[in-house]
Amino acid sequence: xxxxxxxxLGLVEDHLNLVFSVSNGSVIETFYGDVLGLRxxxxxxxxxxxxxxxxxxxxxxxxxIVGASADNALIVDPFEARGIRGLHLQLPDSRRQSIFSxxxxxxxxxxxxxxxxxxxxxxxxxDPAGNSLTxxxxxxxxxxxxxxxxxxxxxxxDPGRSGQFLQDILGMTPVLSHNVPLxxxxxxxxxxLHAVPEDRxxxxxxxxEMQGMSLLQFVVHDVYKTREMILAKGGLISIEPYNVGDLAxxxxxxxxxxxxIEFGAAM
Numbered sequence: 001x002x003x004x005x006x007x008x009l010g011l012v013e014d015h016l017n018l019v020f021s022v023s024n025g026s027v028i029e030t031f032y033g034d035v036l037g038l039r040x041x042x043x044x045x046x047x048x049x050x051x052x053x054x055x056x057x058x059x060x061x062x063x064x065i066v067g068a069s070a071d072n073a074l075i076v077d078p079f080e081a082r083g084i085r086g087l088h089l090q091l092p093d094s095r096r097q098s099i100f101s102x103x104x105x106x107x108x109x110x111x112x113x114x115x116x117x118x119x120x121x122x123x124x125x126x127d128p129a130g131n132s133l134t135x136x137x138x139x140x141x142x143x144x145x146x147x148x149x150x151x152x153x154x155x156x157x158d159p160g161r162s163g164q165f166l167q168d169i170l171g172m173t174p175v176l177s178h179n180v181p182l183x184x185x186x187x188x189x190x191x192x193l194h195a196v197p198e199d200r201x202x203x204x205x206x207x208x209e210m211q212g213m214s215l216l217q218f219v220v221h222d223v224y225k226t227r228e229m230i231l232a233k234g235g236l237i238s239i240e241p242y243n244v245g246d247l248a249x250x251x252x253x254x255x256x257x258x259x260x261i262e263f264g265a266a267m
Contacts, residue, residue, distance in 0.1 A: 007171075007187070008170065008171025008172075008186075008229075009170070009171060009218065009220060009226050009229050009230065009263070010220045010221045010222055010225055010226050010229070011186075011218055011219065011220055011221075012219045012220060012221055012265075013059060013187070013219055014059070014186060014187025014188055014189075015058075015059040015060050015186065015187050015188045015189040016060065016152070016186060016189040016191075016216050016217065016218060017060055017061040017062070017063060017216070017217040017218075017219070018060065018061075018062055018063070018084070018087060018150070018152060018213060018215075018216060018217070019063045019064075019065065019207060019213075019214055019215045019216075019217055019262070020062070020063065020064045020065065020129070020131065020207075020211075020212060020213055020214065021064075021065050021207035021208070021210060021211050021212065021214050022064050022065070022066055022129045022211060023066070023129075023211065024066075024128070024129065025051075025053055025064065025066040027127075027128035027129065028053055028064045028066075028127070028128070028129065029053060030106060030128070031106075031108075031127045031128050032055050032062065032064075032127070033055065034102065034106065035099065035102045035103060035106055035108065036089070036099060037095065037098070037099065037102075038055040038056060038057050038062070038148070039055060039056040040054070040055055041054045041055065041056055041061070042054070044247065046065065046244070046245075046247075047244065047245050048067075049067055050065055050066060050067035051065075051066055051067065052064065052065050052066070053066060057089060057148045057149075057150050058148035058149050058150060058188060059149075059187070059188040059189070060148075060149075060150040060188070060189060061217075062087075062150075063217070065207045079132070079155070079194075080155075080196065080200050080201075081155055081196065081200055081201050081202065081203045082155045082156060082157065082196050082200055082201070082202040082203065082204065082257040082258075083154070083155060083202055083203035083204040083213075083257065083258075083259055084152060084153070084154055084203070084204075084212075084213035084214070084215075084216070084259060085132065085153050085154065085155045085194070085203070085213075086131075086132040086133065086134060086152075086153035086213075087131065087132070087133050087134070087150060087151075087152060087153070087213065088133075088134040088135075088136065088150065088151035088152070088153060088192070089133060089134070089135050089136070089148060089149075089150055090120075090136050090137075090138060090148065090149040090150070090151070091135060091136070091137050091138075091148055092137065092138065092148070093120075093137040093138060093139055095137070096137045099135075103125075108128075109125075109126070111123035111124060111125040111133075111135055112124050112125075114134070119136070120136045120137055120138045121136065121137065122134055122135065122136045123135045123136070129211065129212070130211075130212065131212055131213055134153075149188055149189075149190075150188075150189060151183075151189070151190040151191070151192055152189070152190070152191050152192070152213075152216065153192045153194060154191055154192065154193055154194065154256055154257075154259065155194050155195075155196035155200070155257070156193055156194070156195065156196060156256040156257045157195070157196060157197070157198045157257055158195075159181075159182045159193040159194070159195050160182075161256075162193055162255075162256035162257070163182055163184060163193060165235075165255060165256055166184040166191060166193075166255075166256070167184060168233060168234070169230060169233050169234065169235040169253070170186070170218075170255075170261075171186070172184035172185060172186045172191065173185050173186070175190070181193075191216075193256070202257060202258060204257065204258040204259050204260070205260070206252075206260055214260065215252075215259070215260040215261065215262050216255070216259065216260075216261050216262070217261075217262040217263075217264060218261070218262070218263050218264070219264055219265070220263050220264070220265050221265060222265055223241045223249045223250065223251050223263055223264065223265045224241060224249075226251075226263050226265075227240075227241060227251060227263075230253060235253055236253065236254065237251060237252070237253060238252045238253055238254040238260070239251055239252035243267070244264075246267055247266070247267060248264045248265060248266050248267055249264065249265050249267065250262055250263065250264040250265075251263050
C-alpha cells in the first residue's frame with residue numbers, strides 16, 4: 001500500500017468505493033455475502049429511514065443504500081449507456097469452484113464466459129438487482145491468498161477528456177491494460193473507460209434519483225481542504241460540503257458524463 005503522504009487530495013486510503021441504490025436488501029445480502037463470499041462489515045443507519053449494507057472486496061467497500069425513493073428499474077443495457085456501467089471483481093482462483101457452485105445452489109444463472117485476448121478468463125454475471133458484473137480469477141497470491149481487487153467500468157462519450165479529468169483532477173495514473181484501452185489507477189482500484197455514442201441514454205444520478213451503481217466515493221481526511229485542492233486544479237464542486245447527520249461531511253464533484261463522485265470525511 002502506498003504511504004498516505006503519496007496519495008492525492010488528502011485521501012485516507014489508496015482505493016475508491018462504489019455506492020449502489022437498491023430496493024431489496026435481502027437479495028443483496030444473499031448474492032454478495034452468501035454467493036460471492038465478500039466480507040460483511042456493519043450496516044450504517046442513514047437519515048430518512050434508510051440504511052447502508054456494506055461489504056469489503058479487498059480494500060474496496062461496496063455500499064448498498066436500501067430504502068431510497070427511486071423506484072426505476074435498470075431498463076436499458078448498461079453496456080450501451082453512459083455512467084457507471086459495470087463492476088469488475090478480480091478474485092483468487094482457489095475460490096472459483098465454490099463461487100460457481102453457490103450460483104447453482106441458489107438457483108442463479110451461472111456466469112457466462114467472455115472472450116478475452118489475454119489475461120485470466122473472465123465471466124459475465126448480473127446480480128439480483130440488475131447490476132452488471134465481470135468476474136475474473138487469477139492465480140492465488142502466496143503473500144495475500146485471499147486478495148480481491150475491483151475495477152469500475154465507465155461509459156463515456158469522450159474517453160480522452162474523461163481520462164484527463166481522472167488524471168488532472170483526481171490524481172489517478174494511466175496504465176496499460178491488455179483488454180481495456182484506457183485504464184486509470186489509484187492504488188488498489190482502477191477505472192476503465194469505454195467509449196459510448198453521445199445519443200445513448202445516461203444512467204447517472206444520486207442514489208435517491210436512480211437504482212444501480214450511482215456514484216464513486218473517495219474517503220479523505222478533510223473535505224474542506226480537498227475542496228480547495230480540487231478548485232486549484234480547475235475542478236468544479238457540484239454539491240458543496242454538508243453534514244450527513246453526525247456521521248460524516250460530504251461533498252460532490254461531477255465526473256465524466258455527469259457521474260457523481262463523493263468525497264467524504266468522518267465527523
